[in-house]
Amino acid sequence: MDFIRKQVDVLKKPFTKGGKLEKLYPAFNAFETMLFVPDHTTSKGSHIRDGVDLKRTMITVIIALVPALFYGMYNTGYQYYIQTDIQFTFIDAVLHGAYKIFPMIAVSYAVGLAIEFAFAVYRNHPVNEGYLVTGLLIPMIMPIDMPLWMLAISVVFAVLIAKEAFGGTGMNILNPALTARAFAFFAYPTFMSGDKVWVSEASNVDGISGETILGTLAANGEVAYSSASMFMGSIPGSVAETSVFFVLIGALLLIVTGVGSWRIMLSGVIGASVVGILFNLWGANSLMSFEWYNHLLVGGFAFGIVFMATDPVSAAQTTKGKWIYGFLVGVFCILIRVFNPAYPEGVMLAILLMNVFAPLIDHYVIESNMSMRRKRWQSIKLQAS
Amino acid sequence: MISKEISIKDGASLNLKGLAVTELGVAKTSLNYALNPDDFFGLNPRMLVKEGDKVSLGQPIFHDKNDESIKIVSPVSGKVIEIVRGAKRKILNIIIKKEGDNSINFKIPSLSKIGKDVILQLLVESGSLAFIRQRPYNIVARPSKLPKSIFVSTHSTAPYAADYDFILRKRLNEFQIGIDMMSRLIDKPINLSISQSCEIENAKLKNVEIYKIKGVHPSGNESFQINRIDPLNSGEIIWVIKPEDLANIGSFFETGVFCPKRTVAVSGDSLRSPKYYDTIIGSSISSLVDSKELSNIKNYRFINGDPLSGSKVEYSGFLGFYNNILSVISEGNQFRMLGWLPFMYNNIPSFSRTSLSWLLGGEKKVNTNLNGEERAIVVTGEMEKYFPMDIFPMQLIKACMRGDIEKMESLGIYEVVPEDFGLVDFSCTSKIEAQEIVKSGIKLMLKEVG
Numbered sequence: 084m085d086f087i088r089k090q091v092d093v094l095k096k097p098f099t100k101g102g103k104l105e106k107l108y109p110a111f112n113a114f115e116t117m118l119f120v121p122d123h124t125t126s127k128g129s130h131i132r133d134g135v136d137l138k139r140t141m142i143t144v145i146i147a148l149v150p151a152l153f154y155g156m157y158n159t160g161y162q163y164y165i166q167t168d169i170q171f172t173f174i175d176a177v178l179h180g181a182y183k184i185f186p187m188i189a190v191s192y193a194v195g196l197a198i199e200f201a202f203a204v205y206r207n208h209p210v211n212e213g214y215l216v217t218g219l220l221i222p223m224i225m226p227i228d229m230p231l232w233m234l235a236i237s238v239v240f241a242v243l244i245a246k247e248a249f250g251g252t253g254m255n256i257l258n259p260a261l262t263a264r265a266f267a268f269f270a271y272p273t274f275m276s277g278d279k280v281w282v283s284e285a286s287n288v289d290g291i292s293g294e295t296i297l298g299t300l301a302a303n304g305e306v307a308y309s310s311a312s313m314f315m316g317s318i319p320g321s322v323a324e325t326s327v328f329f330v331l332i333g334a335l336l337l338i339v340t341g342v343g344s345w346r347i348m349l350s351g352v353i354g355a356s357v358v359g360i361l362f363n364l365w366g367a368n369s370l371m372s373f374e375w376y377n378h379l380l381v382g383g384f385a386f387g388i389v390f391m392a393t394d395p396v397s398a399a400q401t402t403k404g405k406w407i408y409g410f411l412v413g414v415f416c417i418l419i420r421v422f423n424p425a426y427p428e429g430v431m432l433a434i435l436l437m438n439v440f441a442p443l444i445d446h447y448v449i450e451s452n453m454s455m456r457r458k459r460w461q462s463i464k465l466q467a468s
Numbered sequence: 469m470i471s472k473e474i475s476i477k478d479g480a481s482l483n484l485k486g487l488a489v490t491e492l493g494v495a496k497t498s499l500n501y502a503l504n505p506d507d508f509f510g511l512n513p514r515m516l517v518k519e520g521d522k523v524s525l526g527q528p529i530f531h532d533k534n535d536e537s538i539k540i541v542s543p544v545s546g547k548v549i550e551i552v553r554g555a556k557r558k559i560l561n562i563i564i565k566k567e568g569d570n571s572i573n574f575k576i577p578s579l580s581k582i583g584k585d586v587i588l589q590l591l592v593e594s595g596s597l598a599f600i601r602q603r604p605y606n607i608v609a610r611p612s613k614l615p616k617s618i619f620v621s622t623h624s625t626a627p628y629a630a631d632y633d634f635i636l637r638k639r640l641n642e643f644q645i646g647i648d649m650m651s652r653l654i655d656k657p658i659n660l661s662i663s664q665s666c667e668i669e670n671a672k673l674k675n676v677e678i679y680k681i682k683g684v685h686p687s688g689n690e691s692f693q694i695n696r697i698d699p700l701n702s703g704e705i706i707w708v709i710k711p712e713d714l715a716n717i718g719s720f721f722e723t724g725v726f727c728p729k730r731t732v733a734v735s736g737d738s739l740r741s742p743k744y745y746d747t748i749i750g751s752s753i754s755s756l757v758d759s760k761e762l763s764n765i766k767n768y769r770f771i772n773g774d775p776l777s778g779s780k781v782e783y784s785g786f787l788g789f790y791n792n793i794l795s796v797i798s799e800g801n802q803f804r805m806l807g808w809l810p811f812m813y814n815n816i817p818s819f820s821r822t823s824l825s826w827l828l829g830g831e832k833k834v835n836t837n838l839n840g841e842e843r844a845i846v847v848t849g850e851m852e853k854y855f856p857m858d859i860f861p862m863q864l865i866k867a868c869m870r871g872d873i874e875k876m877e878s879l880g881i882y883e884v885v886p887e888d889f890g891l892v893d894f895s896c897t898s899k900i901e902a903q904e905i906v907k908s909g910i911k912l913m914l915k916e917v918g
Contacts, residue, residue, distance in 0.1 A: 120840060142810055211846075460701045
């Protein structure tokens, strides 16, 4: 360790004050702090600090995403091979998925981090870790056959418009990963819906096709999958959002570590269930009569509520606000699915919508606290007079 | 004596290794003593003595430029040998060499008949008023307006907290006199907060309203108790006195001489035998900590107060005016390879479940490493866990950063002091300097609203 440290110190020299590459210090700092937690000591405030930092928090989210990502790789291969007549093993399926997914992850990170680094150098502030999560989320919620250049443009849009335009990490109103998806959804609709995008190679090979369950329902079709398949995730869909089981493993890690808000997750499930049950009672079309518990299993609901709705920056920030926000995400998700067949998947728009309303929810929660205090002051003044 | 129970949920106990045992050590005699104007928040000092002047115990050394009744007096009899100044001639320390045995004596009328005005006048004249701090803002109490209530808390919860049962054991008589004088001043009992099991409960104290507090840090901070017992409203004033300072006030009314006694818990995981020392306000750190006990003095940080909210002091420096705690912790200026990995380095205390620290019991060793770098605030709901009050800490901090006076006021700035944010500082994932930010907010309030 000492040896590596010494090498880093030598490399660091040109980047420090007065050095030739001084301006690029934030970029160097990002790599250095990846390797070593700095030797900085406290100078003001508390003299001792918790072992946690933003890097550790973000890495925890990435670990939570890994099970779903791994299953996504398998499912990508699985969906492809069962439509061809080729014999395949588990390994074949994973390898096929990895072959398709790794380039997407690489493009997402390369493009996104390049912009993040550029802004960090331009603004002379350290590179924030937020994009480590966003950069992995984006490929996970896209259709598998999306051309890489489209992915790149979506990333550029999300990072520039949804994040940096608002001041960078911690300041954004919308969840950047979902913004990337929404951008792609509206900019390249033919690549984001239909029955030719959800299964690997469907756009190239004639015999392969596959519609998502929600797409089938929106077209008043018959759903050919059991609840068990929906839960395990062996269904067509975006890269890594199909398996509720593996998403729940991630959710468990987020809840146990306290990194993800269980309040948002729980209230989201309650919200979606309530609306789902109400629609079941109504039952005017196949989307309405689709069992409420299956609504929780299909589409990106589980993935969205666990990994996207809980994004602390774009979600409500107060405890009460989180309950309301999560509940409404669930409600709107099912509402959009049922009432707007043009957008069979509601969770993306529901979360983005509630992202916009989260500050308003917080505003009222905080306002009630402030008016409670003002009332107390006034009652004292009245007593005195 | 009936006490009311109050349970303050949330917060956390840090359980640091090296807590002083309740045993009195013999401190070396300090040659020099010092007063530091920075110990008195919001006070703008005007010197009343020059270098070389002889001073008596209880003689005013400086007063507040804005209010001359706020006097800080010498804790010893001796000679002013140096006035240490920093940038812009800011006074850092007034160093007094102990010599002789002169003191300023006051004639105290019979305590059973003493009137309100006389009590207040004696507090002002003797400099004992400096022991009392006024909320909002935690400034030295202003004699111009009496408070609606007075709070004293022997329930101390900070890491390395001093045990006031132990400190007051021999001083209960003086403590009672202090209580009597204060309660006469406001014509009602003063509020005394005590821990769940403590000796003071059996001391048959009079003129007090006793509240038994159940809870971990920061429930020992007066702000959280006031918030539950008698919340501070805009325009109101509450006085807060540390238990030993109240005994010092009592001692003054008993003897007529300013009492600068201080029992200090010297704690730290590197000390051979951390224990308590009887000493005097402003005595030198070196009289309390033997440098031979520590391998290399440069590797340690000395803190006047607890590690969460105390202020850094050099080994060559002096004990602060108010603190009953002197903490010695290791400096943490080392790199940690891949230190950000979850579930690694579990020996570093962490409230976050991204470390297994919470599973490992026992006392924890700490150092001053920041354990990361400052970032934008990302994680939410974290500060609230260590802020058991009906105030939104993050929103208040943001209002302070913006300097939005109206928001700060309605979000509850009057009810907090920076040290209430000690655990917020500690636990913050983004390493936000909450105490510093709140302090700047309070400074702004003091300047703009007063």
